[in-house]
Amino acid sequence: MHCWTIIAAGGKGLRIALPGSTRPKQFLAFMGRPLFWHAALPFTRTARMRGLVFVFPEPFLEEAQTLLSPLMAAEAPGLPWQCVAGGESRRESVGRGLAALPAACDTVLVHDAARPFVNECLVNTVLDALEGGASAVIPGIPVTDTVKRVDETGRVLETPARDRLRAVQTPQGFCLTRLQAAHAEAATRGLDATDDAMLLEMLGETVLVVPGQESNRKITTPEDLNLLREREKATRPRPDFIPRTGFGYDVHRYNGPRPLVLGGIPIPTEITVQAHSDGDTLLHALTDALLGCLGQGDIGGIFPDTDPTLEGISSGIMLAEVMQRVERAGLILCHADLTIVAQTPKIAPHREAIRRNIAALLGLPPEQVNLKATTEERLGFTGEKLGIKAYAVVSALAAVSRETGGEEGR
Numbered sequence: 268m269h270c271w272t273i274i275a276a277g278g279k280g281l282r283i284a285l286p287g288s289t290r291p292k293q294f295l296a297f298m299g300r301p302l303f304w305h306a307a308l309p310f311t312r313t314a315r316m317r318g319l320v321f322v323f324p325e326p327f328l329e330e331a332q333t334l335l336s337p338l339m340a341a342e343a344p345g346l347p348w349q350c351v352a353g354g355e356s357r358r359e360s361v362g363r364g365l366a367a368l369p370a371a372c373d374t375v376l377v378h379d380a381a382r383p384f385v386n387e388c389l390v391n392t393v394l395d396a397l398e399g400g401a402s403a404v405i406p407g408i409p410v411t412d413t414v415k416r417v418d419e420t421g422r423v424l425e426t427p428a429r430d431r432l433r434a435v436q437t438p439q440g441f442c443l444t445r446l447q448a449a450h451a452e453a454a455t456r457g458l459d460a461t462d463d464a465m466l467l468e469m470l471g472e473t474v475l476v477v478p479g480q481e482s483n484r485k486i487t488t489p490e491d492l493n494l495l496r497e498r499e500k501a502t503r504p505r506p507d508f509i510p511r512t513g514f515g516y517d518v519h520r521y522n523g524p525r526p527l528v529l530g531g532i533p534i535p536t537e538i539t540v541q542a543h544s545d546g547d548t549l550l551h552a553l554t555d556a557l558l559g560c561l562g563q564g565d566i567g568g569i570f571p572d573t574d575p576t577l578e579g580i581s582s583g584i585m586l587a588e589v590m591q592r593v594e595r596a597g598l599i600l601c602h603a604d605l606t607i608v609a610q611t612p613k614i615a616p617h618r619e620a621i622r623r624n625i626a627a628l629l630g631l632p633p634e635q636v637n638l639k640a641t642t643e644e645r646l647g648f649t650g651e652k653l654g655i656k657a658y659a660v661v662s663a664l665a666a667v668s669r670e671t672g673g674e675e676g677r
């Protein structure tokens with residue numbers, strides 16, 4: 268068997284001409300390649316295929332050739348191919364493809380470029396049947412809808428038995444001499460057909476139906492374009508990173524045993540805080556925000572205030588331990604936004620020192636850390652100078668494994 272494939276891309280595709288576009292549908296981009304390329308690719312990956320002939324509408328022939336050259340060179344190197352201009356009808360277009368086949372060719376598959384979901388398995392099913400001795404082979408699938416034959420006014424003439432009906436697809440495979448004879452006869456009689464098998468049927472030839480594939484859909488209507496978009500979305504690679512956000516909140520009561528420390532910076536003031544650790548409210552909120560990004564609970568779960576060894580511990584040490592978890596998880600910190608809420612002391616004189624120290628602790632440039640301070644207008648416990656609170660929001664990027672689709676470092 269010396270088999271070539273004709274990719275019939277000669278149609279004008281007017282039913283789904285895109286707004287503002289005059290190009291036929293087979294030129295539509297799907298996953299970055301023209302539709303006709305997806306329709307052709309499985310044939311280039313079939314061992315028994317010796318070459319391809321593409322049929323395009325005359326005005327698009329040059330453009331198609333330019334698009335095809337690098338694709339064929341990259342994905343089907345060495346496989347012979349050529350482009351020819353189509354005719355007025357489908358029969359004429361396929362006829363021109365037949366005329367371009369080399370003399371050694373004895374078997375031909377004809378495939379419609381509007382069927383981009385064809386696969387190697389279906390191509391081989393058709394080839395197997397041809398090798399088994401059939402001279403005309405077409406894939407078909409059982410019809411699930413009840414089909415009516417109607418007259419021109421829409422009146423039902425008959426309801427054919429559904430179990431004997433098949434919706435047929437391409438690729439259709441033929442003994443070349445038989446298909447050429449059918450085309451010659453149809454040209455003489457001026458007959459056209461919606462598929463090549465029909466021409467052989469008109470001549471009384473036997474045509475064999477082999478199982479087709481539901482997925483081998485034809486892109487015909489604008490709705491079918493949605494199918495393409497869904498497939499494209501489903502096969503689009505996931506991004507390497509996905510964003511994460513963590514939030515933290517902390518409160519400490521004033522008048523305790525610890526001198527006031529905020530963001531690792533000792534604040535020169537009479538104010539003291541109650542705490543098991545050093546009571547750095549801002550670093551506690553920040554640590555919780557980091558744990559939020561990690562999805563690893565909260566600071567109290569990792570450093571319980573009932574643990575006597577943590578008595579008076581520097582909050583910078585706790586933060587450093589959580590930063591090691593950030594590193595192990597492959598989390599990339601992007602930005603921290605922090606707010607201190609206190610009636611007293613005044614934060615403004617220390618703001619820059621705190622911001623820079625936090626940036627250093629997080630390993631971020633200072634411009635990726637923002638620090639705000641506010642009072643609560645003498646309202647509530649901060650307004651009554653009974654304590655201090657802080658909020659922190661941290662954004663980060665988490666690595667996503669392409670293989671599993673899951674996130675790394677959980």
Ligand code: MG
Nearest residue numbers: 517518548551
């Ligand atoms: Mg705390």
